[in-house]
Amino acid sequence: MTVRTEAAAADRVLDTLTRSEAERVARRRRRTFWVWTTRAGVLGLFLGLWQWGVDARLIDPFFFSQPSAIGGFLTDEIRDGSIWPHVFVTLSETLVGFAIGAAAGVAAGIVRMQFPFAADVSNPFLTILNVLPRVALAPMFIIWFGVGEGSKVALAVSLVFFILMLNTEAGIRSLDRELILTMRALGATDRQLFWKVMLPGAVPAIFGGMRLGVVYALLAVVVGEMISARMGLGQRISFYAASFRAEGVLGTILVLAMIGLMLNFVVVRAESMLLKWKGDAA
Structure with missing residues (x-):
């Protein structure tokens, strides 16, 4: 009985550790996704403002x-x-x-x-x-x-x-x-x-x-x-x-x-x- 109890406790600990690791991996992936999404957004915003500035004649394309x-x-x-x-x-x-x-x-x-x-x-x-x-x-x-x-x-x-x-x-x-x-x-x-x-x-x-x-x-x-x-x-x-x-x-x-x-x-x-x-x- 004691052996089965210890084995069950060990399984629960292992399951908890596995879930914790899976959650850490998921959080890391979500963070990586949002980091790259934000980078792409900042770059797109910069390029869009640049192009808009040229089209609106606020930026001289001869120089920039x-x-x-x-x-x-x-x-x-x-x-x-x-x-x-x-x-x-x-x-x-x-x-x-x-x-x-x-x-x-x-x-x-x-x-x-x-x-x-x-x-x-x-x-x-x-x-x-x-x-x-x-x-x-x-x-x-x-x-x-x-x-x-x-x-x-x-x-x-x-x-x-x-x-x-x-x-x-x-x-x-x-x-x-x-x-x-x-x-x-x-x-x-x-x-x-x-x-x-x-x-x-x-x-x-x-x-x-x-x-x-x-x-x-x-x-x-x-x-x-x-x-x-x-x-x-x-x-x-x-x-x-x-x-x-x-x-x-x-x-x-x-x-x-x-x-x-x-x-x-x-x-x-x-x-x-x-x-x-x-x-x-x-």
Whole structure:
């Protein structure tokens, strides 16, 4: 009798927990639905007011264009395929610059944390380089590396490198010192500490730097293309601005925004997959 009573009580507890979890999932889904619905409503209201302002002659389309003109511009660009070579150039330059800068930045951060003497020696030099306005130096990068892809990649690397280096160092510094001391007391070698404690513990900070770094890589590439380039979305912005085509400028900026969102989404997904893999492995 007691066994049956305990089993029934356990079933009731399990049913309660299941219902609670189902209610939480339902609430989360409802909230997500209303968040996206509100976002769409705000965007639609903004575009509607913009178009109405142009039609009512309250907004000058020469300077601000209008949603219908921007939509028509993008439709034509996509239909005839003229935008895709520029998208490919900008995206490839961004990815190469980001990859090189991120790899070098993470490596530099790890080395500096492993060798404090080298970090102390390099600190003033790296600080000076980091505070330099690299975007303002974009013309110099073009002189040094030419008008091709090299100058845009180098400019992106110069921005991403410091972001990832500093985030890597911050991630390692934030580790629990007691954990490191305990591992050392248990006989862990420096190599084991690095691979089992330091690097995994710094992963969230590293990916936080990557989310910021990929945006700055795109920014650096576009600035370089706007100054001097044969191809790329930045070059198209300069061309449309010189031609007084506001719809072309804003349409190209919209494409860049979509690329930035896509790159950020990829980094976030990579982080969530890596952290999930770490949790499963543990």
